[in-house]
Amino acid sequence: MNSLPIIDIAPLYTADEAAWLRVAKQIDAACREWGFFYIKGHPISASRIAELKAAAEDFFALPAEEKLRIDITKSAHHRGYGAIATEQLDPSKPSDLKETFDMGFHMPAEHPDVLAGKPLRGPNWHPQVAGWEALLQQHYEDMHELSKTLLRAIALALGIDRDFFDQRFEQPISVFRMIHYPPRHTASSAEQQGAGAHTDYGCVTLLYQDNAGGLQVQNVRGEWIDAPPIDGTYVVNIGDMMARWSNDLYKSTPHRVVSPLGVDRYSMPFFAEPHPDTEISCLDGCHDAEHPPKYPAVSCSDYMLSRFAETYAYRREEANA
């Protein structure tokens, strides 16, 4: 009831069918009960994480005007730097005490989808930090592969074709994000969160968090429980698109980040989201006469844009213009 399951996914890197099924069953139980679990046995190395963390520290330490050269509020494709208080994940609370860097699937400006103005399609914006672009590009690809492996296990767990998600996640709108949470001032309002309570918008989120702590997840009784950092793991959670796909068999669970006191916190979520044209509608096997589909079909990109408009003031202004 009060601690999240830890699942060893190493068997997903073998051809052992029975072992795949055992992992799929554990993931299935965790997604139904919690919508949250830790994974270990994944292929992302500790040295990669250390390099990324060092790069994040270098980037967020740059002067504001340098970071704002890639201001996300100026990007048509949701890429680049989000300054403190740009995002307000819980509209009933002050804006989040965090700064962010977002990158997605890189599409050059002359790609037909970009020229056609397809939402969330376009080039990445990278800062002038030595080694940054090659490191992050490689990591994006590795996280994309890891998310596809997990999605294959989820497909198996849901009783659909194991490759159901593969083609739907080609040229995805998945986002790799780096987040810096500065320490909260002791005198600041108790209402102030690093990241306000929210559910994620996409399918699955894979989160690396450093050892500052502060991530909290709501249990079935509505209590906030800590999801502490565990060395070598990622925290995985179901987002709203997967909840819709699974007709809420899989839970998209509220979580938040309490601002650290006295230390900086860095985290790096990868939000796995499909190709923007993917239709999200109740999967076969997730509905029956007693449990009809709860949600109308929606396209991935329309859904994402509607959610951004709830949490980013500048997107809301654009949507209302």
Ligand SMILES: O=C(O)CCC(=O)C(=O)O
């Ligand atoms: O920084 C974290 O630990 C979690 C961040 C989060 O929940 C999000 O960005 O959606």
Ligand SMILES: [Fe+2]
């Ligand atoms: Fe989240």
